[in-house]
Amino acid sequence: MSPRAAGSAGTPSSGNQTYGTLAFVESPVQLLNVLEWAHLNAVQEPEPGAGLTAVASEPGGGLGGILTLVVLSPTDPMTRGQLRRMAELARNEGYEVRWEEARGGTAAPFQTIGGLAGALRRARRIVMGDPFSRYVQLLLTITKARDLVVVDDGTATMEFVGQLARGERLVRWHRRGGRPGPRDVLFAPVSASARRRLTPSEARQVEIFSSMPISSPPEGVRVTVNDFSWTRARFGPPRVTKGADLVGTSLVETGVVDLDRYVDAVTSLAKTHGATRYFAHRRESTEKLHRLAVETGLEIVRPDLPLELIARRGPIGRTILSFPSTVVHTLPLALAGTDVRVAVCDIDPTWLTQNASPRAQGFLSGVTGTARDVTRLQAVTGVA
Structure with a gap:
């Protein structure tokens, strides 16, 4: 069943609105895997009396509904092109799609984070495609969500799982070893905070939605297999x-x-x-x-x-x-x-x-x- 889109781009959200799920993606594959996760969990079905908006952020759009899919757009033209095509597919599923120019100038990060802060504080669940992303790690310091979901960002998910299990700092596998650079040092408190938030506790549940082989997940982390059922059903x-x-x-x-x-x-x-x-x-x-x-x-x-x-x-x-x-x-x-x-x-x-x-x-x-x-x-x- 296609979801019902209650809001539309350009419609401001209510100040006291409670958000179900906020999903942050920065690549086409991440957006695809959020669609796969939503398909498996049937989050596209509206709650009684509530509408649904899936937002991959478009300037001026409102946030609301059960699933809000926020694209933190990169500057690379090829990636942006694929993201826009994926956004069309999301719209075809009945979702509204909104685009955040998160890297569109010096002031863009402050505007993006400021515009999302309220929704982050009210969200019950956060879905993210790249836990290594400094953008995502910064957003994690704002949210009070009790449920966190990491969807695949390719093979990097395997490295993330291992680092989380070993309590190591989050760093991409292809980064050369050695001492952290000045930017790493400055960002270290934020990265450490994100790692703590991605560690399950009595107050927080963590799920990894992946097609990668994960044999030894960190204690308390729930692993859900992505078998690409949405892709096979649609194409x-x-x-x-x-x-x-x-x-x-x-x-x-x-x-x-x-x-x-x-x-x-x-x-x-x-x-x-x-x-x-x-x-x-x-x-x-x-x-x-x-x-x-x-x-x-x-x-x-x-x-x-x-x-x-x-x-x-x-x-x-x-x-x-x-x-x-x-x-x-x-x-x-x-x-x-x-x-x-x-x-x-x-x-x-x-x-x-x-x-x-x-x-x-x-x-x-x-x-x-x-x-x-x-x-x-x-x-x-x-x-x-």
Whole structure:
């Protein structure tokens, strides 16, 4: 059943209104996973006598209803484009969508936080897509919500779970080790406060909604499996072609993998498996993609939606080739019941840059080793 949207963008909320759930997302995949979480929990159904608004924040919009989905918009054009397409899907589900220009200038963070403070204090539940985000961590210091939910932000969820269980400071896996920088030191009290709030207690429940393998969650944390039931219900099954498609990664852009090694590996994989298309990650640089097109002959595809939806809509190759990334866990779920095979190629240690985090190789190996229903390929050897 589609939800009933009671409010509309531009309608101010009541000052004493109680909010059910506030969800904060900063990427298309996070927004997709909030929709999956809402589908599983049926939060789109209105409470008796109450309306529903799902807000992915649009300037001037009001907040209200059972689920308020707030997009803290980034500045990257590709990410913004995919987010807007995901917002359209949310609207098609019956949700109202609102957009926060959270990074649109020096004053934007203060305006965004100020505008959300009242809703944060009244919300009963907070859903977040990126617990590593400084923006989200700052917002967590304001809320009094008793229920906190973390939905997948890709493989970073695996690192978050481990750090929370060990009581470590929250830091992304690809960040190089060593002493924290000046900004880290200044933000440390906020990050520590967020970590405490994400630790279950008698006054607070914490849930992780994930398609990642989580074998040892922190004590008291409830884990709910994301099987992409919303995606499979809304899209497909896809038309499956005879060829192979290759999925790109931003490991070069994050400083983990050497550019030349990566290009050589992609060239070898495409030749060996007969791949014809390369689905670019939204953070891959234009320069790198141009080089890949010239040197490999692959058709470069810039998806306008998360790959799980692109693959489910089709057409898609019978074999999908990927390096260690989120999709080796999510695509087998989204494509369940089809003849598509997902194959993952390991990252050879010699591909790593000098600036790669000491944890990089172990983390990437773990991403591959814990993937289910995939074919493992050995790292490409003999590349220059």
